[in-house]
């Protein structure tokens with residue numbers, strides 16, 4: 001019986017097909033240092049199969065609002081950057097969930113402040129919390145701060 005050989009490497013087209021990410025985006029990720037390929041004997045790029053999980057994580061992180069630079073920093077903190085384990089995913093997911101909670105709180109506060117401004121339109125540096133939250137400009141001194149900075 002002939003043994004079936006399963007390749008541990010996939011082409012950029014296959015990676016694109018498996019992740020739904022365009023080939024050009026995958027090349028962009030590689031230029032940014034998020035994923036790595038190697039050249040085969042025909043000089044074509046090939047990726048280890050476990051890169052599928054890394055690309056999937058990049059997609060989740062981007063949907064969460066992280067920039068590629070943020071994601072790269074997160075990946076650099078992983079014990080083994082070339083292979084993402086279930087434990088890595090749990091740690092990343094937990095941190096990303098905290099970041100989402102922080103953003104939700106921040107956006108809810110902004111929404112509440114905006115509700116006070118609807119129908120007002122004064123955009124007063126003294127009164128408007130949207131324009132000058134917590135009177136931050138007042139802490140810098142008197143005068144037309146926005147005009148001189």
Ligand code: FES
Pocket residue numbers: 116117118120121122123124127128129130131
């Ligand atoms: S626009 Fe008047 S308080 Fe914000």
